[in-house]
Amino acid sequence: MNKRQVKEGVYWMGAIDWDRRLFDSLIPLPDGTTYNAYLVRGSEKTVLLDTVDPPMVDQLMAQLADVDKVDFIISHHAEQDHSGAIPAVLERFPQSRVVVTPKAKGMLMDLLKIPEDTFITVEDGETLPLGGKTLKFIYTPWVHWPETMVTYLEEDRILFSCDFFGSHIAASDLFVTDQGRVYEAAKRYFAEIMMPFRNVIESNIEKLKAYKIQMIAPSHGPLYSQPAWIMEAYRDWVVGAPHNLVVLPFVSMHGSTQKMVDHLVASLIGHGVGVELFNLAVTDIGKLAMALVDAATVVVGAPTVLAGPHPLAAYATLLANALRPKARFLSIIGSYGWGGKTLEALAGMIPNLKVEVLEPVLCKGAPSERDFKALENLASSIAQRHEENGLK
Ligand code: FEO
DSSP states (O other): OOOOOEETTEEEEEEEETTOEEEEETETTTEEEEEEEEEEOOOOOOOOOOOOOOOGGGHHHHHTTTTTOOOOESOOOOOSSHHHTHHHHHHHHOOOOEOOOOOHHHHHEEEOOOOOGEEEEEEOEEEEEEESSEEEEOOOOOSTTTTTTEEETTTTTTTEEEETTTOOOOOOOOOOHHHHHHHHHHHHHIIIGGGGHHHHHHHHHHHHHSSSOEEEEESSSSSBBSHHHHHHHHHHHHSOOEEEEEEEEEOSSSSHHHHHHHHHHHHHHHHTTTEEETTTTTHHHHHHHHHHEEEEEEEOOOOOETTEHHHHHHHHHHHHHHHHHOOEEEEEEESSOOOHHHHHHHTTTTOOOOOEOOOOOESSSSSHHHHHHHHHHHHHHHHHHHHHHTTT
């Protein structure tokens, strides 16, 4: 893959990872991903913005083969899918200096053992003139690590945003062509790694309002030549009110919890409440994370096994706690055989969630008429809460 011109003096470099299916040994990537690096040439200085994941280093080095100098390597984010090839680039261009936030400097020294005298640290708002092109560095912490920054190319009004606004899509198109597809992928990406930092991301979005942005060049997925919609989507995901929606991750062993789930779903729909149901035995955990971006209520369906919640239900609960969605209400339903501590165990797994816990429904064995009535009451309570809060 050759480098591709984005604008006069601005080039895409990097690699398309068509086959990658997992990130951090945790996050599903159904559509692969790209690692976007960018080369910006001024009349005096040449800059490389980020690099690629280490297994793709040969592709980047081939694209740099006809580049006679790289004065600076801008490292927006220390995670290795962008920083991992910096040592190889430094070997080829030993005079280069790595431009980072002070926090990123320490992290890159830890992660990649880059010598301290290789770095130049920049302050928030500092500029770097390249000759006819000027880079401005903007701190944007917690998208999604503490050291992150973005770069604004003033003359071309391009925002190099690294993970911010990115999407995991392996595609040959340089720019967004299918907005619906990129919206889904960007939302999935936001849900999986950025949702826990919504409050800080809100400040970062506010900060970017000061800039006229004509193009966003992220480090994953296609570039945005019309960036307004993705910035608006982020604003909605971060500060928009939750929807009139219940997310219901569940697992059932012998069908009793399944019956409870089915009854609750029917009752919720009857009350005009939207439902997204995820059978944890087969679900894509990324889809569950995406649904959590919008849901006002989470109901976990968990049978009791070995005296506690089914491990798949425990996993989904821990994940929801880690992702810190904006849900306002939570409940638990499920069947048990003879006893156990399912309720207590799950309740202890959600300290991060600022939710009102609605009356759980646990039943012994198969659900009885009394249990079905309790589920109808739960659906009614959820619908009432949503209505009282004006959720649509
Ligand atoms: Fe794409 Fe946080 O690295």
